[in-house]
């Protein structure tokens with residue numbers, strides 16, 4: 339007798355099951371589907387510069403390919419790139435990193451994944467100020483560790499205070515994760531604020547600090563690196579940075595970590611069994627980015643600042659949205675709490691940030707990301723790395739939809 343083949347039951351690993359489908363991805367899929375159906379949707383959901391990669395960088399990549407730099411690169415990164423990263427990273431002169439303390443990865447995201455896979459055991463804790471970049475939560479979940487979110491409200495510019503940190507630390511805490519300038523809030527910590535956090539870390543020698551400084555060059559006020567204010571803590575500090583945001587190179591997938599040798603060596607081991615070295619061509623391009631003309635950073639910063647200022651004014655003028663002026667990155671994270679309890683023109687009551695964003699998408703055709711995706715409800719994230727004309731049109735649509743609430 340011939341039996342029907344049975345469909346094998348697919349069972350995800352516990353690790354994979356811990357990772358949820360990102361709300362940002364879900365929103366962008368909805369937007370894509372509606373755009374494909376011919377609808378006029380403006381999306382302010384994505385976190386990437388709208389500029390092209392500067393030409394000198396593209397030419398350097400082309401030259402590298404013609405030069406035969408197309409073979410397996412060293413897993414840790416090319417010595418030339420690691421040297422330039424070590425030299426150009428902001429640091430207290432007493433703690434200047436050695437190239438052996440640098441790892442080059444396939445994007446800053448892989449630096450985080452490598453670091454957490456290299457250090458976290460199940461149930462270890464990572465203190466993360468909320469709102470936070472959504473991938474932190476997923477990477478920590480993937481390691482079966484525990485994210486300990488600390489709500490950092492608008493009243494304190496979305497920044498973690500020393501007392502909040504002290505309260506969040508337990509014997510299980512492995513890492514404090516600080517992201518300045520921050521995604522989604524744009525919060526930029528001052529040297530004084532970082533120093534206060536460093537004092538708490540000094541009193542808790544079992545806690546390491548991961549400073550995600552990927553938005554370093556998109557700072558409207560003075561940027562301070564954790565490495566500059568706490569040279570005594572570099573033996574338990576990992577700095578994360580890369581070319582994605584500053585040089586408009588999100589597609590090149592190139593980031594790096596700077597930390598003590600034991601940590602870096604372990605991260606190299608993790609990376610060696612996943613992707614190996616980052617693309618040799620992207621490494622040549624990153625070298626050109628760091629050693630070439632830097633004027634482009636200043637020009638683009640000025641453009642981001644104009645757009646930030648426009649968006650803040652337009653949203654605050656609605657009278658129903660409250661938007662702080664962030665010190666960095668290209669996001670605003672306004673409160674939409676004043677709209678809660680109001681009714682949309684078709685009679686639906688708005689109860690939270692997700693419903694607010696759903697209303698704006700349905701009614702105004704503008705895609706925003708609800709704050710709950712970043713661990714802090716009551717707000718939404720708007721990325722202003724879009725053309726000024728689109729931002730003007732989008733803000734006008736948002737204002738109209740917000741005014742229509744009863």
Ligand SMILES: Cc1ncc(COP(=O)(O)O)c(C=O)c1O
Pocket residue numbers: 385444445446447448471517520521550552580581582588591592593
């Ligand atoms: C705070 C933060 N860190 C890291 C990354 C990842 O950067 P990359 O594209 O280099 O992986 C992002 C990207 O959105 C980010 O917002």
